[in-house]
Amino acid sequence: MRLSSVFILFCAFAFAAILSVATAWVAAEAVEESSERAIRTELDRDALTWADVDTNGLLVFLIGTAPTEAARFQALSAAGRVVDSARVIDQIDIVDSEGIVPPRFSVEILRNDSGLSMIGLLPAAVDRDQLIEDIRRAVPDAPLSDLLEIADYPMPDGLEEALSYAVSVLRVLDRSKISIEAGRVTIKGAAENEDARRRVEADLARRADGNLRLALDITAPRPVISPFTLRFIKDAEGVRFDACAAPTEDDRAEILKAASAAGLEGKLECRLGLGTPTNDWGMASAMGIRAIDGLGGGSITFADADVTLFALEGTDQSLFDRIVGELETDLPDVFVVNATLPTPPEAAPQGIPEFTVTRSPEGNVQLRGRINSEIARQTADSFARAAFGSTTVRTTARVDETLPANWSSRVLAGLEALSRLSNGAVTVTPDALTIIGNTGNQNASSEIAGLLADKLGESELFEIDITYQEKLDPLLGIPTPAECEAQIVEIIGDRKITFEPGSATLDAATRDIMDEIAELLQLCGDIPLVIAGHTDSQGREEMNQQLSQDRAQAVVDALRERRVLTASYEVRGYGEEQPIATNDTEEGREANRRIEFKLRQPEPVEETETTLETIEESAPTDETSQTDGAEEPSDGQN
Template identity: 45%
Template sequence: MKLPPNAIGAGAFAVAALLSILAAVWAAHAIESRSARAVRAALDQGGYDWAEVSVDGLQVTLTGMAPSEALRFRALTAAGTVVDGRRVLDAMDVVDPSALGLPEFTLEILRNGDGISLIGLVPSEDAHSAVVERLADLAGEGQVTDMLETSEHPEPEGWPAAVEFGLKAMESLPRSKISVTASRVAVMAITNSAAEKARIETQLQRGKPEGVQLALDISAPRPVIAPFTLRFVMDDAGARFDACSANNERARDRIVAAATKAGLAGKATCTIGLGVPSPEWERAVSMGIAAVAELGKAVITYSDADVALVADATVPQDLFDKVVGELESNLPEVFSLHAVLTPPETDQDKPEGVAEFAAVLKEDGGVELRGRVPDPLAREAVESYARSRFGAAAVYAATRLDEDLPKGWSIRVLAALEALGHLKSGQVRVRADRVIISGTTDQPDARDDVARLLSDKLGEAQKLQIDISYVPVVEAEVPVASPEDCVADITAALAEHKIDFEPGSARIAPSANPTLDAIAGYLKDCADAPIEVAGHTDSQGSDEMNLNLSKARAQSVVQALMVRRVLTGNLTAVGYGETIPIASNDTEEGREQNRRIEFRLLTVAEDGTVVPMALVPGPDTPRPLKRPEAPGAETPKTSD
């Protein structure tokens, strides 16, 4: 069937129109895709990933929540660099600044030998100035680098207490970094010794404000131990360390494990320090401890690389030879072993037949010297050393001369007196075959120090009996003033000299500085007591003006106390205006009495409100005061 010419023409036209439409749709889609990709790439490159892109033909629409008006504008500009700016439609929103919340206040203080650096955000310019002024005094000749910023937002609860605590911590740590927020204080520091580290950690834990988290990272340099000493004893009293040294935590743990396996009971302390004679210290010590355990009753002493093993007389000779042979063969090459099997005791060796020197250190610091010395020169040397070590007035000497004493007796006596100086109280006895020291000390490392000293002065093989107990010093609690006492002291100071202001102003007169200094001293002893700082005026002027002036004056007092480094978080400034006179307003003298600042403890009334306590009419009759209404409200005047 042959189609008429008109039909063929119409069909060709329809096909051409369809192809044109498809081409147009494809072209529009291609343009939209390229535009969207180009704008998306420009936004991502600028960091505006919060913006969304949609394209409708030639029109590009940006949506999303911009963090700020400036960033919204920058996103529009970035899109306009890849497409015609007239094609970009802005449909973005901007975050409401009021919904962002308060800024996070932080204070970071770095202190070293060059000075002090500050960085962070603090609530006000007054707080900023107070911190800088205080640290400038602490830095002395060092420089204070101030990079603090301020914000006039209200300070968060706990901020003043946290800052004060951080500043106090900084005062005792010359090499430290203190990070402060309202709820957390982090302390990183280096101290001079382990004892100082422990003292400061205890001090900071005790002084931490309530509600503030404390993070401590305080380190102390490892001491140099010379000689590097370890002494392990097994006798009728059991197994114990007289001295223990290790070069690292791993070596310490392995040494303690070896001692525990040998029969050591309870917790053992081992000083970690520098000066180890060999990297194989821990292996050599563990072998020696195992040898002592096998002998049953013996003492092994390591002084650097010199090792002395002294076995008790009850140890069989064959066992002694076997243990010593194995230990000598297996010790690391650098170590040298000297082993002794104590001979059986004879009648001549019994204590009653042995010459002795004794020194007794009493609780009051007095020292008694008794027993034998070889000659007058040795006596003079011993007494002179004792007087120089313990004080001339503290030494009582009653020694006698004995020419038959063993060689080296004077050296042993002087070493014993030096060891006695490590005790708080106790005694030391020197005999020909041993040195015996016993007593108490308040230094945790004294036992190690005594064993190290005697081994170094007298030799590793010297027979020692060390019975030293560590008794920590109990710090006496400083009596804390009660809140009532604080307020009573402040009231007495105000009675002696009131806080004066310039006429009609909240500016404190210079004459009030001594009174403010005294009040600041009292408040530092009761920083947790809730106290109201109340401002009062006379009746001259309008009620509203007097109310505002009295509150401004109370706030000025709180600010002045803050400058004096007082924690003011517990102080509440309130203005009462002229509503509570204490004298007649009809005379100048009465009006002068009514213009005053008062400090009162806060208490909770029966209805649950916090109110100040007034003691009227007598000191034992408390009565809550009623606070005034807001400015502008009707406040009845009183005449009492």
């Protein structure tokens, strides 16, 4: 009986022990599953999908490969929010950053009537807020949509410079697409006309640093050409176009193919424009060029629907008749052909009448030779003075009433053609009009050929020999922003920009300096210029700062009155903060009262540490400084 009781008691204790162990095991499993599930939820909430969780009792193991050390720490923090951090065992690896190829960083900035938008990927090292602020400053009235993404990789070489350049040119084109990569900027946009396109391309090119690769695709509406002119010549001097216009790319290709077959070599130019009298212009022009080639030489001029052909002297009559007849038959009905085969003179006449106009590189113009009436002489003189300036013209032409009736109109046409050249000469004879000279306009030959064809008519012979020179091209002579800054220094020299004492009113003696600076800045165009005002330390600091701001603004207003575009200029008033001399003497205070002109530089990147060696090795920043120099009282008024 006693043995049975002991056995029963033993079984009860065994059952209780087994039940306790089972309960503990179930509880541990529940804790493990609950912890694992809660930590997974927290990791998912932080988008840490690379991390995984494993549990063993109360211990939690974090495993996986983190892209960065920061991501590893973020995963540990997420687990620590669920369980005691002492229970978290870190088994996370870090990706070898040296083996990772960084992504291709690029940005596209789109500007249109709706505003601006930025799309792309930038490294975390870029100051995104500063970039947006710079863009808003460049185009202040345009809404900005920021769709940029950031990746934590090092800054590639050349990307920061490309971004700064892109921001600086944003205001140049109202409709544009700017694609930015490290060391490269691609700009696509539209200009109002061909001249504006050339001006914009020159401006964009001069802004670019030498290490920056720049690709430009600026389009412009095709100009209206009137008369629509093509003039092709083949003679002893060679094969050339004096003028070439085409309505489409296909027409231009057809024209240039015919010219090449006729012997034209080198770079072939033909303007695209509007105003052609027929859709068959390219085909008709190519026929005319082949006709001149078949004749062995001569000239052909298309001026709208009028076609004027001159064969070379001595051309076989039967060949002339055949080729001209074929041309008249094959050309579309809209064209009217006037063909001439010059007759060799029996003997050269003596004393051929001639009228000559010359324009020197210095701008002096002389009219000499013969003209057909006193009224015609006065008309030519008045026309020349209006075109070239009354002080540069000298007329010594004499009256010869035996000259042809159309002599005067040919003289005026020659004067108008010469006015489009930088220098040159026009010669009028009974049989021809010849113009030679130099120009900075790449389209001058085409424009003058069209002018003479329109003024002289289809039966007149004229010759053009015009040379384009880059040094005369005003668009290629635009100084760089740095050159503009340096030239302001040269303009001011030892003179001073002065104000009336204690005020922001420019002194009358400053008018000449402002006129010269304005003339330079009109040529410089849209540059990031800062105009800063400074005072001495006399008076209250707040008053000095406001006075310096008002004086800098007065300079900008004076430039605007002189028709300078100042939208890209920034006005800053520093008051007494940046003296360049001591304020203990009148000479020093006068030096500190000044206006500074300098280019706006990109915001410097803040360094975490600055050593003494770094400071000593840094070169000082050059500034263009100009004192206002006014003799002012020292009673608190700067």
